[in-house]
Structure formats: C-alpha cells, structure tokens
Amino acid sequence: MPIEPTHRFLRACHSLPVDQTPVWLMRQAGRYLPEYMRVRQQAGDFLTLCKNPDLATEVTLQPVYRFNMDAAILFSDILVVPEAMGMTLFFETGEGPVLEPVLRTPADLRCLRPVDPEERLGYVLQTVVQIRQALNGKIPLIGFSGSPWTLATYMIEGGSSKTFRYIKGMLFDQPALLQQLLDQISDVVVDYLNAQIAHGVQAVQIFDTWGGVLGPREFVAFSLRSIQRIVDRLHRVGPDGQKVPIILFAKGCGSLLEEMIGTGCDVIGLDWTTDAASARHRAAGRVALQGNLDPAVLYASPEIIRMQVGRLLRDFGTEPGHIFNLGHGVAQDMDPSRIADLVTAVQEESRLLLRYRQAGEE
Ligand code: 1CP
Numbered sequence: 001m002p003i004e005p006t007h008r009f010l011r012a013c014h015s016l017p018v019d020q021t022p023v024w025l026m027r028q029a030g031r032y033l034p035e036y037m038r039v040r041q042q043a044g045d046f047l048t049l050c051k052n053p054d055l056a057t058e059v060t061l062q063p064v065y066r067f068n069m070d071a072a073i074l075f076s077d078i079l080v081v082p083e084a085m086g087m088t089l090f091f092e093t094g095e096g097p098v099l100e101p102v103l104r105t106p107a108d109l110r111c112l113r114p115v116d117p118e119e120r121l122g123y124v125l126q127t128v129v130q131i132r133q134a135l136n137g138k139i140p141l142i143g144f145s146g147s148p149w150t151l152a153t154y155m156i157e158g159g160s161s162k163t164f165r166y167i168k169g170m171l172f173d174q175p176a177l178l179q180q181l182l183d184q185i186s187d188v189v190v191d192y193l194n195a196q197i198a199h200g201v202q203a204v205q206i207f208d209t210w211g212g213v214l215g216p217r218e219f220v221a222f223s224l225r226s227i228q229r230i231v232d233r234l235h236r237v238g239p240d241g242q243k244v245p246i247i248l249f250a251k252g253c254g255s256l257l258e259e260m261i262g263t264g265c266d267v268i269g270l271d272w273t274t275d276a277a278s279a280r281h282r283a284a285g286r287v288a289l290q291g292n293l294d295p296a297v298l299y300a301s302p303e304i305i306r307m308q309v310g311r312l313l314r315d316f317g318t319e320p321g322h323i324f325n326l327g328h329g330v331a332q333d334m335d336p337s338r339i340a341d342l343v344t345a346v347q348e349e350s351r352l353l354l355r356y357r358q359a360g361e362e
Contacts, residue, residue, distance in 0.1 A: 027329030212252015272327030
C-alpha cells in the first residue's frame with residue numbers, strides 16, 4: 001500500500017484535503033531573479049548551468065526560499081532530451097534554442113540513438129539527488145519532461161517556430177514517419193522520467209507547450225497518443241513508497257480536458273484561457289487541477305493581484321484537488337516583489353476560504 005503524503009502539494013495532487021492551497025509557479029527559477037543572473041554568469045551560459053549539478057541545485061532552490069513555495073521544480077530544460085538523442089543543442093543569445101541537424105527525412109531519423117539516462121543525462125539525475133539532499137524533506141521536488149510532440153516540434157523545426165510548417169507538413173504528408181519519431185522520443189521520455197523518479201523526484205510534469213497548435217483530431221492522434229504511452233509506463237510509486245503523481249500541462253488544449261483526463265494522469269494543468277469553475281465541473285473529481293492565473297496579472301498592482309487570486313480560488317472552489325499556478329510561465333520582465341505578493345495572497349486567501357468552509361459558513 002502506498003503511503004499517504006503529508007506535504008500539501010502532494011496531497012492536493014491526489015485530491016486529499018489540505019490546510020491551504022499549495023502554490024508553485026512554472027518557470028519559478030530564471031532570468032527575472034537577480035540571484036539567478038549571477039549564477040548563470042558564473043556558469044558562463046545556460047546549458048553549462050544545466051549541466052553543473054551544484055549550480056543547478058542552487059538555482060532550483062532560489063525561488064523556493066525567496067517565496068516560500070510549496071514545491072521545487074528541477075532546474076533543467078526539456079531540450080536536453082533531443083541533445084541526449086544525438087542532436088546538437090545551443091542557445092543563441094536572445095534568439096532561443098537551436099537544434100541541429102533538423103529532422104525531415106527517414107534518413108535523418110537514423111542519426112538518433114536510444115538513450116541510457118544514467119549515461120547521457122547523468123548530470124540531471126545527480127542534480128535530482130543533490131536537490132533532495134538540500135531540501136531535506138521540507139517540500140517535494142517535481143521532475144519533468146517535454147511531451148514527445150513538443151520535443152518533436154523543436155527537433156523538426158530546428159528550434160522555436162511560429163508556423164510549425166515542417167512538422168505539420170510531415171504530419172499531413174508523412175504521418176507514419178512522424179509517428180515513428182514520436183514513438184522513439186516516447187521511449188526515451190519513459191526511461192528518463194522513470195530514472196528521475198528512481199533518483200528521487202516526487203511528482204512529474206509533462207509539458208506539452210505546443211499541443212495547442214494542433215486541431216483536436218491531430219492533438220489526440222499525435223500528441224495525446226504518445227503521452228498515453230508514457231503515462232502507461234511510468235513507475236508511479238517512488239523508492240520511498242509514496243505515490244508519484246503525474247501532471248499533464250498542455251497549453252491551449254482546455255477544450256480537450258476530458259480526453260486529457262482519459263490518459264490516467266493525476267493532475268491536469270490548465271492555461272488561463274480555460275474557465276476554472278467549468279473545468280472543475282467537467283473534471284468532476286476525477287483529477288486534481290493546477291493553474292491557472294493569467295501570468296499578465298503579475299504586471300498589475302498588489303491589490304489587483306490579490307483580488308484576482310481570491311476570485312480564482314473561489315472559482316476552483318474548496319473541494320480538495322487544486323494546486324495554484326500560473327496559466328504559463330513567469331516572464332523574464334516580471335518583478336520578483338509581485339511574485340511575493342501573489343504567493344502570500346494565495347496562502348492567506350485560501351486559508352481563509354478553507355476555514356470558512358470548515359465552519360460551514362460558505
Ligand atoms: O538563462 C537563460 O537565458 C535561459 C532561459 C531558460 C530557462 C530559465 C530556458 C531556455 N529554459 C529555462 C529553464 C526551464 N525550462 C525550466 C526550469 C525552470 C523552472 O521552471 O523553474 C523548465 C521546466 C523549462 C521547460 C521548457 N523549456 C519548456 C516547457 C515549459 C514552457 O515554458 O512552456 C520549453 C518549451 C522549453 C524550451 C526553451 N528553453 C529555453 C527557451 C528560450 C526555450 C524556447 C521557448 C520557445 O520556443 O518559445
């Protein structure tokens with residue numbers, strides 16, 4: 001029998017009652033924090049930082065301590081997976097990621113290799129071990145991977161894209177070739193996430209950042225299908241005997257909530273275009289929900305931030321199974337003091353709301 005979790009983040013992932021709504025933020029570590037910029041400068045560049053377990057541990061912990069978050073997220077990037085599969089990855093200053101050589105033909109796919117995570121991604125696993133040691137049980141650690149579809153967009157386009165012309169061209173012209181690539185990536189992601197779990201991550205999040213560029217039929221056939229393959233093969237109990245929840249965040253896919261729930265994930269992450277109250281109704285207690293404040297609220301005043309937080313907490317309601325997050329990541333130009341305002345507002349407002357509910361005064 002798996003052990004019942006005590007941390008409020010893990011409890012909420014399993015839709016168990018909590019004392020206040022747990023909060024963490026996508027991209028909580030990163031360039032908006034001056035202490036991150038100092039460590040990145042020390043490392044030289046972003047990828048070197050990811051590959052240095054001491055420094056990656058340090059930047060993972062920065063937002064946790066500064067803001068009193070309920071979970072830490074491993075500092076790494078989704079694109080270390082294509083690199084481990086044999087592609088060359090670099091980040092052009094101000095330009096975003098570049099992956100070479102681009103994959104367009106059956107012959108291109110042959111340059112990809114299977115991945116032993118211990119051998120090719122050992123630095124990530126070492127970082128996981130060090131973060132767990134540093135956290136010393138204080139709060140849980142979330143591991144992650146990109147979804148196969150999202151990773152494939154970078155591998156086929158050669159970096160970020162606005163139109164997704166090559167991968168969508170392949171989807172309609174050579175669907176079998178694309179499925180073959182997605183299966184290959186899925187196998188790597190399964191082994192990678194299972195290795196993260198074996199080394200100590202206590203929850204995993206699958207980022208399908210680009211699922212929303214697909215039509216509904218294609219999303220199910222090309223993105224959700226490989227996510228399902230992963231969910232079916234993950235070890236959902238960690239070495240400590242606790243259940244390891246799976247969070248699926250597919251940006252722009254709120255209209256397919258039922259299909260996402262059908263994969264068997266424990267938590268669905270929502271972006272801010274989905275109405276929280278109706279998502280709650282549609283989910284009907286089958287999964288916990290994570291989200292989904294419009295990140296742009298962080299450009300507003302502390303008073304407005306608090307008002308928006310209160311409104312969203314009430315939309316999600318007081319039944320167990322809500323993890324507070326943004327609808328997407330913290331942006332580079334956001335003010336750390338506004339993040340502090342947001343986290344405090346979630347903690348205080350949710351505590352009040354839950355207390356009223358207990359007293360039956362709602
Ligand atoms: O210092 C720098 O200049 C690098 C900026 C940066 C950071 C801080 C990148 C480059 N990645 C990251 C860290 C990161 N990436 C984390 C850990 C930090 C945290 O969350 O606290 C995580 C979980 C990611 C995941 C990631 N990388 C995603 C999925 C989440 C999302 O934001 O949708 C994606 C799409 C990437 C790709 C990526 N990494 C970095 C860039 C510039 C990009 C391209 C984004 C794009 O195509 O628009």
